[in-house]
Amino acid sequence: GEDVEQSLFLSVREGDSSVINCTYTDSSSTYLYWYKQEPGAGLQLLTYIFSNMDMKQDQRLTVLLNKKDKHLSLRIADTQTGDSAIYFCAEKGTGTASKLTFGTGTRLQVTL
Amino acid sequence: NAGVTQTPKFRILKIGQSMTLQCTQDMNHNYMYWYRQDPGMGLKLIYYSVGAGITDKGEVPNGYNVSRSTTEDFPLRLELAAPSQTSVYFCASSSGKDTDTQYFGPGTRLTVL
Numbered sequence: 001g002e003d004v005e006q007s008l009f010l011s012v013r014e015g016d017s018s019v020i021n022c023t024y025t026d027s028s029s030t031y032l033y034w035y036k037q038e039p040g041a042g043l044q045l046l047t048y049i050f051s052n053m054d055m056k057q058d059q060r061l062t063v064l065l066n067k068k069d070k071h072l073s074l075r076i077a078d079t080q081t082g083d084s085a086i087y088f089c090a091e092k093g094t095g096t097a098s099k100l101t102f103g104t105g106t107r108l109q110v111t112l
Numbered sequence: 113n114a115g116v117t118q119t120p121k122f123r124i125l126k127i128g129q130s131m132t133l134q135c136t137q138d139m140n141h142n143y144m145y146w147y148r149q150d151p152g153m154g155l156k157l158i159y160y161s162v163g164a165g166i167t168d169k170g171e172v173p174n175g176y177n178v179s180r181s182t183t184e185d186f187p188l189r190l191e192l193a194a195p196s197q198t199s200v201y202f203c204a205s206s207s208g209k210d211t212d213t214q215y216f217g218p219g220t221r222l223t224v225l
Contacts, residue, residue: 008152033213040219041219042116042202042219043155043202043216044216045213045215048211050211088154092212099145099157099170100155100214102154102155105154
């Protein structure tokens, strides 16, 4: 079945850029998403990218998609302590019910 | 607009007990989902529904049951709780259209002892 992989942990200093990476196996993915989970909370959609796009920018967030290598990244500019959370990438394949396959999540720690 | 709500927030069960996790959405979404999240793991799909009266198994359905009698509600039933069902459970919904973003509830933390 489909598989989505992420590194488990990333530590950055406040004000630096963070880059969180994700690889996936489903070549028929239609949309790819980035979700943020703060402690004790549910998942909140950060941004998404359609599979025929290479890049999407949304304020401090930049998503890059390399469809040939099945690689997705999320760059957070000027990282703040409030960005500390777990970040999940997810891919949506074709077919019914819009089922998503999630990565294991990357815990981002922002230090002063 | 409440979005997706889940009750209870926390629950401790003894082995063999049963319970129902409640999920309600007020966005008139056709699609609803139940996931479980184990420590250090991503979300695994338990069951999903594409509309009232229609449900189907996800990746990890064993030990669970669902029903969808209305568009708004999608309860998850645990029969004969086992320690392996200790997890955080998330309900989500989506419209099934356009970007089809899934909106998540705050979760239910369940411990089976």
